Amino acid sequence: MKYSFKNDYSEMAHPRILDAFSAVQAKQFEGYGLDEHSAEATALIRKKVNALSADVHFIAGGTHANLVVISSILRPHEAVIAAESGHIFVHEAGSIEATGHKICTRVGINGKLSAGDIESVILEHSDEHMVKPRLVYLSLSTECGTVYTKAELSAVSKYCRDNNLYLYIDGARLGNAINSPACDLSYSDVSELADAFFIGGTKNGALFGEAIVICNDAMKKDFRFHLKQRGALLSKGAAIAVQFSAFFKDGLYNELASLANQKARKLADGIMASGFEFLFPVETNMIIPILPTEVAERMHKLYGFYDWKVFCDKTAVRLLTSWATREDKIDKFLADLNSV
Amino acid sequence: MKYSFKNDYSEMAHPRILDAFSAVQAKQFEGYGLDEHSAEATALIRKKVNALSADVHFIAGGTHANLVVISSILRPHEAVIAAESGHIFVHEAGSIEATGHKICTRVGINGKLSAGDIESVILEHSDEHMVKPRLVYLSLSTECGTVYTKAELSAVSKYCRDNNLYLYIDGARLGNAINSPACDLSYSDVSELADAFFIGGTKNGALFGEAIVICNDAMKKDFRFHLKQRGALLSKGAAIAVQFSAFFKDGLYNELASLANQKARKLADGIMASGFEFLFPVETNMIIPILPTEVAERMHKLYGFYDWKVFCDKTAVRLLTSWATREDKIDKFLADLNSV
Amino acid sequence: MKYSFKNDYSEMAHPRILDAFSAVQAKQFEGYGLDEHSAEATALIRKKVNALSADVHFIAGGTHANLVVISSILRPHEAVIAAESGHIFVHEAGSIEATGHKICTRVGINGKLSAGDIESVILEHSDEHMVKPRLVYLSLSTECGTVYTKAELSAVSKYCRDNNLYLYIDGARLGNAINSPACDLSYSDVSELADAFFIGGTKNGALFGEAIVICNDAMKKDFRFHLKQRGALLSKGAAIAVQFSAFFKDGLYNELASLANQKARKLADGIMASGFEFLFPVETNMIIPILPTEVAERMHKLYGFYDWKVFCDKTAVRLLTSWATREDKIDKFLADLNSV
Amino acid sequence: MKYSFKNDYSEMAHPRILDAFSAVQAKQFEGYGLDEHSAEATALIRKKVNALSADVHFIAGGTHANLVVISSILRPHEAVIAAESGHIFVHEAGSIEATGHKICTRVGINGKLSAGDIESVILEHSDEHMVKPRLVYLSLSTECGTVYTKAELSAVSKYCRDNNLYLYIDGARLGNAINSPACDLSYSDVSELADAFFIGGTKNGALFGEAIVICNDAMKKDFRFHLKQRGALLSKGAAIAVQFSAFFKDGLYNELASLANQKARKLADGIMASGFEFLFPVETNMIIPILPTEVAERMHKLYGFYDWKVFCDKTAVRLLTSWATREDKIDKFLADLNSV
Numbered sequence A, B, C, D: 001m002k003y004s005f006k007n008d009y010s011e012m013a014h015p016r017i018l019d020a021f022s023a024v025q026a027k028q029f030e031g032y033g034l035d036e037h038s039a040e041a042t043a044l045i046r047k048k049v050n051a052l053s054a055d056v057h058f059i060a061g062g063t064h065a066n067l068v069v070i071s072s073i074l075r076p077h078e079a080v081i082a083a084e085s086g087h088i089f090v091h092e093a094g095s096i097e098a099t100g101h102k103i104c105t106r107v108g109i110n111g112k113l114s115a116g117d118i119e120s121v122i123l124e125h126s127d128e129h130m131v132k133p134r135l136v137y138l139s140l141s142t143e144c145g146t147v148y149t150k151a152e153l154s155a156v157s158k159y160c161r162d163n164n165l166y167l168y169i170d171g172a173r174l175g176n177a178i179n180s181p182a183c184d185l186s187y188s189d190v191s192e193l194a195d196a197f198f199i200g201g202t203k204n205g206a207l208f209g210e211a212i213v214i215c216n217d218a219m220k221k222d223f224r225f226h227l228k229q230r231g232a233l234l235s236k237g238a239a240i241a242v243q244f245s246a247f248f249k250d251g252l253y254n255e256l257a258s259l260a261n262q263k264a265r266k267l268a269d270g271i272m273a274s275g276f277e278f279l280f281p282v283e284t285n286m287i288i289p290i291l292p293t294e295v296a297e298r299m300h301k302l303y304g305f306y307d308w309k310v311f312c313d314k315t316a317v318r319l320l321t322s323w324a325t326r327e328d329k330i331d332k333f334l335a336d337l338n339s340v
Helices: A015-023 A036-048 A062-073 A115-124 A150-162 A174-178 A187-193 A223-229 A238-248 A252-273 A293-302 A327-338 B015-023 B036-048 B062-073 B115-124 B150-162 B174-178 B187-193 B223-229 B238-248 B252-273 B293-302 B327-338 C015-023 C036-048 C062-073 C115-124 C150-162 C174-178 C187-193 C223-229 C238-248 C252-273 C293-302 C327-338 D015-023 D036-048 D062-073 D115-124 D150-162 D174-178 D187-193 D223-229 D238-248 D252-273 D293-302 D327-338
Strands: A055-059 A078-083 A103-106 A132-139 A166-170 A196-200 A210-214 A289-292 A306-311 A314-320 B055-059 B078-083 B103-106 B132-139 B166-170 B196-200 B210-214 B289-292 B306-311 B314-320 C055-059 C078-083 C103-106 C132-139 C166-170 C196-200 C210-214 C289-292 C306-311 C314-320 D055-059 D078-083 D103-106 D132-139 D166-170 D196-200 D210-214 D289-292 D306-311 D314-320
Touching (some): A015 A238, A015 B015, A036 A055, A036 A210, A036 A238, A055 A223, A062 A132, A062 A166, A062 A196, A062 A223, A078 A115, A115 A132, A115 A150, A150 A166, A150 A187, A174 A187, A174 A196, A174 A252, A238 A252, A252 A314, A252 A327, A289 A293, A293 A314, A293 A327, B015 B238, B036 B210, B036 B238, B055 B238, B062 B132, B062 B166, B062 B196, B062 B210, B062 B223, B078 B115, B103 B115, B115 B132, B115 B150, B132 B150, B174 B252, B210 B238, B238 B252, B252 B314, B252 B327, B289 B293, C015 C238, C015 D015, C036 C238, C055 C062, C055 C223, C055 C238, C062 C132, C062 C166, C062 C196, C062 C223, C078 C115, C103 C115, C115 C132, C132 C150, C150 C166, C150 C187, C174 C196, C174 C252, C210 C238, C238 C252, C289 C293, C293 C327, D015 D238, D036 D055, D036 D238, D055 D062, D055 D223, D055 D238, D062 D132, D062 D166, D062 D196, D062 D223, D078 D115, D103 D115, D115 D132, D115 D150, D132 D150, D150 D166, D174 D252, D210 D238, D238 D252, D252 D314, D252 D327, D289 D293, D293 D314, D293 D327
Parallel strands (some): A078 A132, A132 A166, A166 A196, B078 B132, B132 B166, B166 B196, C078 C103, C078 C132, C132 C166, C166 C196, D078 D103, D078 D132, D166 D196
Antiparallel strands (some): A055 A210, A196 A210, B055 B210, B306 B314, C055 C210, C196 C210, C289 C314, C306 C314, D055 D210, D196 D210, D289 D314
């Protein structure tokens, strides 16, 4: 197999995550997330995001988290607002529509939805012949590898609160965003500005699992029913919780996310030094340089990565790094890029 | 925490399962089950169930497996036939109905649905004012801890094939069934008689995960779309696959299931020796003795377990064992039972 | 075609209903129920049911009314409680499940659900592994042709209010119930005791159409969105409204329902006089006598009607009358019954 | 009430439609569309569209027809392709998504979807992370009042058949299209090119009702189950059928559609003569002239009509005519338009 920059989940799990399973081997625990490991991880997350009364639920994957949260709170006629590049709109196989809800989109800039975008959707939905937009979905970091600034997210949040809209954040790569030099948001800011969000584990070194954080009391009621009904309430929920305890008891989560960002930065710097431009600002562990198509094709023979978009004789390619990305492979990639 | 006989997923995972993760730490793998670990586990399972052209998909949990399989194949007006004690009817929070399908039930005997039960459902559904039953769901072993014999399952399967019904088996505890002295079914028999089934990992020592096996070609098409749409296509699907490879490359799966059964047998024998009767035949790792309610209450103070049913001054209680159940705790339980 | 006692919708419409269309031919009206005819019919219905702030919506059919009302108010994990003979459970092709909701049933007596039946459902639903029953559905008159007394309905209503359950009444034959000598309920009682109900037009002489009445403010919000989303917001909603104005401006609704009941009474009296018994009390325009199967078969050759149930050598048959049922056909039916 | 050009369903029904109900008053008929009136109307429609083996089903409204047809044939992961102006995408309150299916859109030209538009959707849906487009929805005439030519519709149909896509046509205004001078399609062409379509009654003088025509055998099976499940199988289906018999036994349907088109033409000619342009070609009974906003506002005080779009100091307004539109009102409208 060629060395892969396809994604940030190409390796099994960080060693300290695997150790976390072994450490609790001897003990029995309660099923379905009612165990002490889940309680411990919940306490650590509440503290980290500075939301002591938030509800925390552990779930196996991100698409699943999105559909459970969104379908749990919307009435049948209510819809979601998202960027056209939003993961739920493009890459979740119609999962939200399968729960009965339409997604209203706006193009957005650099994968981001602005308060103005949201307002324009609201303004065009006037009566009962149309759906009623009720929840704003955004990703942090985005599908373009970019981040919202505190000012941007605050404006979105304010618009939502002023207009009776829920704000839900897909944080599959939340660590990469918070640890981005381009992002002035803290975990506390996220919990203050959003009604609910999830903290991604799978893409930051966990074996599997995400942590849903619900801040808005109105969204908390009966949430475990929804988890169960959608097949998301794992009997060994504790197995996700112990990973999040490992993440948040001593800084591992930020450490791994920073590492991933730094590796992307190094890769991006090298690519820039070779004279190539980027489709979006380089802000996290996902970078999208624009290569001559012939260069992209040559590199495809040597490395695994996805094409993002082809235009004229150029191809924008998507490169992802993780905590596990090997430095020598980055060096080699850059060398190969220049070795025409 | 009191020692628990509540279920067979009270411990994290068997050590050889955890070893399986560490063993593949160094290597990158493809996402979403398109990796070599998934291919290897698939090959092992196909061989084990003697169905070389079966499709195998790995998924995090059993409720999720049930709803994805069932909703993938039914048209909107088609319904499921199940026993009244069926897990999907009682304990999955309306997950099947949430995908749009009604479940038609029959009481069944010892948790089992007979061909006659199924026929009686079919006979009463005559026209388009009613749903159209199309898929039979049964559990092996059942929610009562019992097993189908080969003759029973063959009769059900024959009725289904003669009447254009799919047969789907919830095998959350398939290992316990196959390894039960009361059961003359082999894995091959199951793959021959059913259109699809899943092999449970979570309840037999896995950290998490089940393996869906689809034998009927008509059910195979586009199945990965359904997994994705319901949030079940894990990016690190490989993490489930390596566990199933560990299960099936050298007999671990049967070994753990047998161990669980033996421990239940020992517990049941002791309870019988104390003069108590059972609500259902003792056949697998779930046993349901009938205790005087005052005895049940006394034991509740010492051990964790669920009440199954209360009638007059008796309480039928549900006790489960696993590979990890401690022998000394079984001895102590029996001693405590007799120490009035 | 043999003369039919199959149902109460075998004739097109009462002449005064057809006149109502002609009377408004010259005028333009607003679409989608926002017209003056709808306003007039709404005012008449509000007055009739003594609920001046109730919302009234006109819809083409009863199954549609049931699914729109029920799906509009339930969250995904919430379920319906109904009698096993309930129309939504048996004869609506899984329409409620198709909107995602499970129906929990009790056998009931004479087609009626008691407060005790409802309580027994509530008591067995304890946690998030099960659905959460939230709405009680009952029919007035029932699928067995019977009626609730005021004491019975009050007990059901009280239990619902004490336990945070919505009470919704399928009134496809509400007129037959209210005008039954066995029923001491008034329209006002119904609007006081239920959260929502519908008044059936189709089965009482309308060309088509039912009037949904929503009394509980919590169920009113955004209801027109739900009508639209389910395909129930007719552009010519006015065409239903003018029929309901004709029904309620001068007593036509009660007149036709009484006529139907009287004809059933005459038919039943004749059948009783011939020495036959009935499966359920004779209370409305649906009667279910028990005939020797050979008699039933002979009568089938002469008249249209449905068999309800066959047991031993008897067949319970369902006979329905309407305002349009011909007296001479009743006389002939009774004569034929006796002419063995 | 101001005279209204808002829509083509502002009057109750054509007199010959009302006569059709009276004509069958004396006779009993079978319920749920199994009657002789439905058989007669079916035969007339089959002949008219030259599809003798087509299935015909009568339904109360167009939104309902769309959702029943589309949800009946798609599997959960399959999606619809439509123009951005498509009625199902904009003005049916998320009805298709409520049945679980995503709609993939293209802008289209003059409200029409081209084969190229459809291909571009297909090309961008490559794997199981996305939905699988499977059915093309288009309106004839469109939401812009335009029609497809035979060449255009044939190209769309060919692309669909070559690519395993269903083609479904919303014919709420099919009569206006077929009778448009701009349209060289016959009813036979429509039944040959589409897999299913509906013939609109409500907007062409019926009291209520549409006729669904299913040409593709694969879409026929169990369709009555779907009608029933979605609340669309009316017990008095005969009441719709008699209207369609009136439409098609002697040319009334085409007559009324032509009348509506002619009135729109007259209105459009007058508006053009006053020097105004149109947003889309004038082809049927819906015309969308572009007026100075101040003129539009003045006319709003005198007539009922909708604004379609506001840009700079212009407002495109939507005017609809029907068989019942009064000539004197058209003359007055044109006079008022010029009387600045």
